[in-house]
Amino acid sequence: MLLVQILVNGVLLGGLYGLMGLGMALVWGVLNVVNLAHGALIMLGGYLTYYLFTGLGIDPFVALPIAALGMFVIGYCLQRFILNLIVRSAMLNTLLITFGLSVVITYLAQLLFSADFRTINPTYSGANFAVAGITIPVVSLAAFVIAFVLAGAVWWLLNEMTIGRAIRATAQNLTAARLYGVDPRNIYALTFGIGAALAGVAGGLFGILTHLTPYVGATLTAKSFVIAIIGGLSNPFKVILGGIVIGVAEQLASLYLGPTYIDVISFGLLVVVLVVRPARSLRAA
Amino acid sequence: MSAAEPPILQAKGLTKRFAGLVSVDHVDFSLARNEILGLIGPNGAGKTTLVNMISGTLRPSEGELAFKGERIDTLPSYRRAHLGIARTFQVMKPFPGLSTLDNVAVGAMFGTGGGEKSRAKAREKAREWLEFTGLGNRLEASADSLGGPDRKRLEFAKALAMEPELLLLDEVMAGLTAVEVDQVVELIKKIRDQGVTILVIEHVIKAIRSLSDRVLVLHHGEAIAEGDPATVLENPQVVEAYLGKRRA
Amino acid sequence: MIRLAIILVGAAILACLPFFTGAVFMQFAINALILAVLTQSWNIIGGFTGYVSFGNSTFYGLGIYGTAVAMVKFSLPFAVGLGCGAVLAVLAALLIGIPILRLRGPYFAIATLGLAAATGALVSTIDLAGANTGLVLPLVRADTMFYELALGLLLVCTLTVLWIATSRFGAGLVAIREDEDAAATMGVNTTAYKVIALMMSAFFTAIAGGIYAYWISFIDPSSAFDPTLNVRMVIMAVFGGPGTVLGPLAGSFILSAVYEVLSSWISTAAALLFGIVIVLAVIFTPRGIADVLVGVRRHGWRYLTRNIRENRL
Structure with missing residues (x-):
């Protein structure tokens, strides 16, 4: 029974992980930028939701779309006015500049929000129900459902909408994108904005499920990284699946080996995946 | 040259499959010392795959490859370069x-x-090969600033500086003007005169005709004709597979 | 050789510094020298070979622990301890390098990213290594000695990098960085070269770790295998100019000093400004400050806007 409970916890947690990986994978796949500020954006989304809730009294789940919109604007501006300046530079430079941005965001957050722990704590945060003896926390379930809905939305955007086709065309070939009649600067900014919006939602949910500090970004970036690699960059649902794999693996590791091994497990999995299928290109939009 | 000398390169039943697709299908051929072999065929016929197997970039799925009588098909690229x-x-x-x-x-x-x-001596040799290929005035230019024809010369110079016995040229004339093609043909002849055996992949038929001692035609990964250029290029099967398609 | 002269004169001047400065400065200087060694070591695998390693803090941690365990648990002298740490790290580089150096580009970077955290977690379960609580080394108060040791190591490491930059071996590494397939078909034994480069990088990194361990005299897994340290190596090398001999030195000295000055002025905002410096540096000097000297001489100050024009969308 304990095992089943652990598996359920892992799967539910994995949905949130998948959502974290989703924005990372989208930006990576389309822009070929490994965004080391992704975790910091998740953190920022978390604080945005927190202040919408505590400051304005907006229910966190209602605040999520507002936070997402805010994060979209921030993401759009970051790409349009900063990252677009260097996108044709070496890969190392995009790593470096996004790392620099993550440092800036982290310490701005420390100045603005202080280093104290914050939890988004609505009245129903502890609510749960039981199915066949298995406890299911309501908020975790909601996070899981939201992750799938957003994965579906991303899939629909990329495959069914004109703007999505433009994004995919840009990912394939910048010149081709110009022929498509779109301005790649705008497409890049839109894509990064969407990635930031997804990070924002993930951050809000993260803030409800655990707690926020300005420094969680680095760990979350690393986690999103691993998930994007395991899930691949081409299919949003596979990214969620990648999140679930990590969620379950972490829960099992923490049960059988102890919590120290959580990080060893996710990175061990990562290395195995990379070494086993090195030839397969992840970048296929 | 004694009659017993093994060919520079000998391929027997050379095959490459990619996930079920056969790119090169049981190809046999050999290259005698100081010969120029032209390798032609429509796009996707498997020419570059064949060269990749000879240079070691790809491992054959099946078949044997011998260089001067020694099996090389399992050697890594760098060992083949040393040979x-x-x-x-x-x-x-x-x-x-x-x-x-x-x-x-x-x-x-x-x-x-x-x-x-010695790095200093290597640079001295490099200078000579750049003179030889006509890049003597661009020694300090960065490689990505070179234009198309100069890039081709650079590819030549890099390969020649290795002082190879066997040189594999993969479409070195694509995109060149008629005058530039003539220059490259002259360059290849000059290289052969230094005792190098050469395999040329080329779409420019005029060049193949004037360069090659023999021509091998690949179509859908299979060798469909082999012989002296004049005969092979008139072969109806070749005309249909290759030239006919190009005319269409 | 102008570079050799600069290195030797610079080392001679730095060697005299302890006789004119105070204890506070020595603290800063030893830290800065160790960081410079780490940056220069990273330069071998990251700058010359083009493999962006985030696994170097693993080698640092192994150097720290190799030295500490040898000295604390086996009462071996410091020099032997350093050797143990170095052997451990070089062996690890060999064993890890063979599978992981098959990965290219970002995949290699990511695969190495978790290495330090994972090794740290493993070390924290080993009783011989003090498990979670760490180890306490015999305390010596000899900052001048540690300073000169770190400086000597930096000198040897930099001379090695100078040799790489001018040797056939280094030309092979650079060829791998520029185009690995082409390098292999031109006769470079790419696997051996990459693994040797990683082992060299691991060697100097581990010795630096050993010196740090004895100097700081208390170690634990989370500080020894700190992944953010690796990020600093990368930033300092890239800021200075990866794949050059003097660039990473300049990068690490400048950034160490900037950070020190910022944190003494305005302690809360120091990290924030550090982040801004990185962002601006990538935008205006994407090939490192080593390239700025050349670029500004050739194009004047328009060099800076030229970089943006080249790299923007």
Whole structure:
């Protein structure tokens, strides 16, 4: 029974992980930028939701779309006015500049929000129900459902909408994108904005499920990284699946080996995946 | 040259499959010392795959490959380079951040027999090969600043600096003007006169006609004709598979 | 050789510094020298070979623990301890390098990213290594000695990098960085070269770790295998100019000093400004400050806007 409970916890947690990986994978796949500020954006989304809730009294789940919109604007501006300046530079430079941005965001957050722990704590945060003896926390379930809905939305955007086709065309070939009649600067900014919006939602949910500090970004970036690699960059649902794999693996590791091994497990999995299928290109939009 | 000398390169039943698709299908051929063999065929016929197997970039799925009588089909690329096999790439691969001189010096430092151990001497040799290929005035230019024809010359110089016995040329004339093609044909003849055996992949039929001692035609991965250029290029099967398609 | 002269004169001047400065400065200087060694070591695998390693803090941690365990648990002298740490790290580089150096580009970077955290977690379960609580080394108060040791190591490491920059071996590494397939078909034994480069990088990194361990005299897994340290190596090398001999030195000295000055002025905002410096540096000097000297001489100050024009969308 304990095992089943652990598996359920892992799967539910994995949905949130998948959502974290989703924005990372989208930006990576389309822009070929490994965004080391992704975790910091998740953190920022978390604080945005927190202040919408505590400051304005907006229910966190209602605040999520507002936070997402805010994060979209921030993401759009970051790409349009900063990252677009260097996108044709070496890969190392995009790593470096996004790392620099993550440092800036982290310490701005420390100045603005202080280093104290914050939890988004609505009245129903502890609510749960039981199915066949298995406890299911309501908020975790909601996070899981939201992750799938957003994965579906991303899939629909990329495959069914004109703007999505433009994004995919840009990912394939910048010149081709110009022929498509779109301005790649705008497409890049839109894509990064969407990635930031997804990070924002993930951050809000993260803030409800655990707690926020300005420094969680680095760990979350690393986690999103691993998930994007395991899930691949081409299919949003596979990214969620990648999140679930990590969620379950972490829960099992923490049960059988102890919590120290959580990080060893996710990175061990990562290395195995990379070494086993090195030839397969992840970048296929 | 004694009659008993093994061919420079001998392929028996050479085959490459990619996930079920056969790219090169049981191809047999050999190259005698100091010969120029033209390898032609429509796009996707498996020409570059064949060259990749000879240079070691790809491992054959089946078949044997011998260089001067020694099996080489399981050797890594660098060992084949040390034995004396050099190639150019269809999609040119200069070392973009290095000067032309440093690009070519890499060939001199690591080529046949492991190359020239002294970096200074290697650079001296590189300078000579750049003169030979007509890039003597662009020694310090960075490789990614070169235009198309100069890039091709650089590919040549890099391969030649390895002082190979066998040189594999993958579409070195694509995109050149008629005058430039003539220059490259002359260059290839000059290289052969130095005792190098050459395999040329080319779409420019005029060049193949004037260069090759023999021509091998690939179609859908199979060798469909082999012989002297005049005969092969008139072969109806070849005309249909290759020339006919190009005319259409 | 102008570079050799600069290195030797610079080392001679730095060697005299302890006789004119105070204890506070020595603290800063030893830290800065160790960081410079780490940056220069990273330069071998990251700058010359083009493999962006985030696994170097693993080698640092192994150097720290190799030295500490040898000295604390086996009462071996410091020099032997350093050797143990170095052997451990070089062996690890060999064993890890063979599978992981098959990965290219970002995949290699990511695969190495978790290495330090994972090794740290493993070390924290080993009783011989003090498990979670760490180890306490015999305390010596000899900052001048540690300073000169770190400086000597930096000198040897930099001379090695100078040799790489001018040797056939280094030309092979650079060829791998520029185009690995082309390098292999031109006769470079790419696997051996990459693994040797990683082992060299691991060697100097581990010795630096050993010196740090004895100097700081208390170690634990989370500080020894700190992944953010690796990020600093990368930033300092890239800021200075990866794949050059003097660039990473300049990068690490400048950034160490900037950070020190910022944190003494305005302690809360120091990290924030550090982040801004990185962002601006990538935008205006994407090839490192080593390239700025050349670029500004050739193009004047328009060099800076030229970089943006080249790299923007």
